[in-house]
Amino acid sequence: MKLESKIPEGPLGEKWTKHKFNLKLVNPANKRKYDVIVVGTGLAGASAAASLAELGYNVKAFCFQDSPRRAHSIAAQGGINAAKNYQNDGDSVYRLFYDTIKGGDYRSREGNVHRLAEVSVNIIDQCVAQGVPFAREYGGLLSNRSFGGAQVSRTFYARGQTGQQLLLGAYSALNRQIANGKVEMHNRTEMLDLVMVDGKARGIITRHLITGKIEAHSAHAVLVCTGGYGNVFFLSTNAKGSNVTAAWRAHKKGAFFGNPCFTQIHPTCIPVSGDHQSKLTLMSESLRNDGRVWVPKNAKPGLKAMEAAGIPESERDYFLERKYPSFGNLVPRDVASRNAKYVCDEGRGVGSGLAVFLDFADAIKRDGEKTIEAKYGNLFDMYKQITGDNPYKGPMMIYPAVHYTMGGLWVDYNLMTNVPGLYALGEANFSDHGANRLGASALMQGLADGYFVIPYTIGDYLAGMSYEKISTDRPEFKEAMENVNGRVGKLLGIKGKKTVDQLHRELGLTMWDYCGMSRTEEGLKTAKKKIQELRAEFWENVNVVGGSGELNQELEKAGRVADFMELGELMVDDALNRSESCGGHFREESQTPEGEAKRKDDEFSYVSAWEYKGDNQQEVLHKEELIFENVKLTQRSYK
Amino acid sequence: MKITLKVWRQKDKNSKGAFKTYPIDDVSQDMSFLEMIDVLNESLVKKGEEPIAFDHDCREGICGMCSLYINGRPHGPLQTTTCQLHMRSFKDGETITVEPWRAKPFPIVKDLVVDRSSFDRIQQAGGYVSVNTGGVPDANEIPIPKRIADEAFDSATCIGCGACVAACKNASAMLFVSAKVSQFAMLPQGQVERKTRVEKMVAQMDEEGFGACTNTKACEAECPKEIKITNIARMNREYFAAMMSSTNV
Structure with a gap:
């Protein structure tokens, strides 16, 4: 089977515009005849459900939490990238595209990534219109910061709670459509199987988590927006409930899984404290803008944060600044994580041995405690709450933890998997981050997919389908229900x-x-x-x-x-x-x-x-060649 | 540390519940409160007993899913979420009482799990700016003074956990509702629907059976996100102004 990425022909900057024109449209009066299932209500799911309902489609949305507002997008701290160039510092759609392709180590599609950069600017407009309270300057305009290795300031943020504010924006849009009767919301309901009819995705089987009732739902298309699979590691920064089940069941029904080994280990997490540890907590990467990462030059086992001040400068190894003078503490996540691992493997780790210092002493000396508090107050509080240590008085201890999965269901340019009618959005798909995601790009991709891609591309598929609804009494649904029950x-x-x-x-x-x-x-x-x-x-x-x-x-x-x-x-x-x-x-x-x-x-x-080839069978690999027409592949260097 | 846990167990919505006592040895000070229950639950499962059901998800204090009424206070002794509460806040040998949120509009589902869907319905009544996707102005065409943006942000940080309701002897949801009303009342984006929003959200709040504000500030004292009671004052102003001049609802 040949995988068709369906990347449109033509110059990079015109692909999406042309493609949008070439996509078939569904007549406004006919949209209400189509049902769409959206599984998951994070940034991708909530934005897709709301936008599709606004267009007139009937949406059924599902989340396992007690409210759609609790999806794990809410925990994203740092910010969201957009190529607005509000700071006049040389940013552009092309630069965001280039940084994302390069940051992903040339393992993503040019066409997808350029589209992501193009629509990034619309996302900010949309969120502001919804009343998302982004950080602002005294003149009343939006504030930006440089984030995670970017050399321009293109990250929009809402203190350390950007994910929460963006999700509440999408949740509010979703709520409006629930009130309008255009979205039927199913809380505390988990998708346990995908139902295929005549080779197309036509529904799902769910379990209601309170009553245990197994139910079938039919539709004309199914959107899997269920996030990533970092919890395969047991300890990760994901929420306890985050899981791969919806995507995996879809995979077992024929959807290919793209780049599953591409996982992101985030460098700035709070180290493990004991066997009882149930999850890991991320400290926003924005901390690396002002914090300096170091370990002692010579191993000092068990060194505590409060003893750090006693180590003279000459005996400290600021290993990121030393190895990567131009990027320093702002090297991409994978580089920062790996180097933390190396110094700990050498026995130079602090605390339990699996930790390095992230030190704000210089920043506090330079800018004053008040400025640092204004920037990172909630993160410092969170750190103190969890560890019992005060990061204003001594350095934080950090260690890498699993944070994000770049892999996911394989999708084409339209975000459709190889199963007709089955789409995957947000972290659940593999599409835009290649082998490594840049900071503040997850929120961007989730909302790009939901607000600005799927509303166009789904019409092209539905326009070619009959309106006819199919009954959940059909044998395909019965069989799937029996399997789930079994x-x-x-x-x-x-x-x-x-x-x-x-x-x-x-x-x-x-x-x-x-x-x-x-x-x-x-x-x-x-x-x-x-x-x-x-x-x-x-x-x-x-x-x-x-x-x-x-x-x-x-x-x-x-x-x-x-x-x-x-x-x-x-x-x-x-x-x-x-x-x-x-x-x-x-x-x-x-x-x-x-x-x-x-x-x-x-x-x-x-x-x-x-x-997927069956239980306990070796899966079969298919390859989609990546074609680079615009960027020259270089070895990443952050020296 | 050794801890004795006195926990509310209730099979389902319609069954009668009761406290059950569990002694736990080997509690580490670094455990979060929920990790302590995880450890207890794992030991219960090993004995073939049903673990204690409780809501939780992100475990970093932001999703608002965790609840728990601990020693008579929502989210326990600190002004934080239960998932961010650690055992170092308790004494060795202490008996800790754990109950679900107690409020009629939050019916118990099982053990410590309650149904907070009333909160969703209040938001659905009007907690939004009615803009569709696309066709909105450039983000910087809506300048907002930093002071206003910051204040709106303070209101917007509500996580919808319901601690305010659990803390209130009237089971009032006014802190929750007023936080959303305030966010939009302050921002220019919220002006068009300013009056109808507050009317609809208050009407839904009343319909769900939440009580009126007691002015005791228990909600403010317990809110893990430090939402201020001045939001309630603002909502009252907004509501009366809307009542005087609006023909909606």
Whole structure:
């Protein structure tokens, strides 16, 4: 099967404009005849549901949380990029495009990324119109900052709560459509299967998390907007409920999974405090604008934050500033993370040994405590709350943690998977960030997909479809419901000895050790075997207490972990296949003499798209060649 | 640390609930409150017992999903969310009482989980600026004085957890509603629907069965996002002004 990316012909800057014109339209009066299912209500899902409902489509939206406002987009702190060039510092659509392609280590599509940069400016306008309270200057205009290695100030922000404010904006637009009767909202409802009819995605099977009721929903198209799969690592910055289930079930129904091994490890997270740790907390990367990262030149095991001031300058190693003089502490996330790992591997880590300092002493001396508090007050408070240490008095301790997954369902330029009628938006798709996502680009992509891409592209598909609704009494729905019921029954019936969390933790450790910040062929092969054994153990030895017809949080977790057990192996397969280093994927076998990541463009300039072949079968790799017509591939250098 | 947990257990909405006591050894001071319950739950599952159901998601104090009435206070002894509360805030040997939010418009679903969908319905009644996607002016065509933007932001930080309602002896939702009303009343984008918004949101709030403000400021004292009670004063002003001059609702 050849993967058609459907990138339009023509000059880069004209592709999207031309494509929009060439897309078929659905007559305004006919839009109400089409039903669209949107799974997930984060930035991508809520913006898509609201925008499609505004156009006139009937939308059914689903979220597993008790309210759509709680989707994990809400936790994004730093900001959202847009090529507004309000700061007159040389930014442009082309520069944002170029930075994103380069930052992604040349493993994303030129066409998609340029479109993302183009619509970025519309997103800011839209959010401001909704009443999103972005940070402003005294003259009343919007404020920007430089973020995560960008050399222009193009990041819009709302203190350290940008994700929250953008999501509440999208939530408000969604609420308006719920009130209008154009969106039927299903809270506390989880998608457990995709239903295919005549080779097209025509519905989903859900479980209501309070009543346990399994239900079928039919539609003309299904949008999976369910975020990333970082929780495969057990410990990550994702919310506890974040999961791959909707995307994975779609994958098992035929949708290819793109670049599963591309995960982003974020450098500035609060280190693990003990075995009880349930999740990791990210400290916004904006902290690296003023904080300096260092460890002692000579190992000082157990060094505490409050003792840091006693270490003279001459005995400190500001390792990012030393190795990368031009970018310093603002090198991209993968570079910062890997270097933190290296100094800790050398035994120079502080605290537990798996931590480095992020020090604000110089910034406080330069700008005063008040200025620093105005910029980062809530982050400093959060740090103090969690660790008990005061970051105004001593440095923070940070360590990398899994944060974002660039991989996801393979989609074409229209955001449609290879399954007709099935779309994937936001972090759930693989499309725009290549092998590494730049800071403040996740919010941009989620909202770009939902507000400004899908409203155009879905019409092209629906215009070619009959209005006819299909009944959920059809055998395809009945069969899918039986499968879901069967699986629920199976999970409850195992009655083994290990808890879901125990098995999940074991999976997470294996993934972190072998498929984390740095990977080797040997380690990955070990991981593959371990995951297979763990998966077998899961289905024999998991203990899920409680019943199915009630709120049963253990059952919810069990279903999600069962899917992670399968996804984990695919991530390892993908990492094994890609024997180059690129972006967040670092294969130790492929590095430059200075120890930097070395890409192999002649061999791996493609998207890996994996096809599911059945339980415990080896998945099959399909390749979509990446064609670069506008940018010259260079080795990333942040020296 | 050793802790004794006295927890409200209730099978479902219609069953009668009761407190159940669980002793827990080996609690670390660095655990979050929810991690302490995770540890207890894992031990319950190992014994074949049903774990305690509680709402939570982001565990970084922003999604508003976690709740819990701890020792008689929403989100416990600190002015934060329960997920950001750590065991170092408690004493060794302490007995901690954990209840769900107690308010009629938040019916109990199971154990410590309550139904807060009334909050969504209030937002649906008018908590938005009616703009469609596309066709909006350039972002910098709407200059907003920094002071106003900052104040609107302070109101906008509400996470919709419901602690204000749980803290109030009248189960009033006025802090929650007024935060959204204030955000839009202050911003130029909110002016067009300023009057109808407050009327509709207050009407829905009343319909859901939330009580009136007691003026005791319990909500402000417990709000993890430090939403100020001045929002309620503003909402009252907005509401009366709308009543005098609007023909809507």
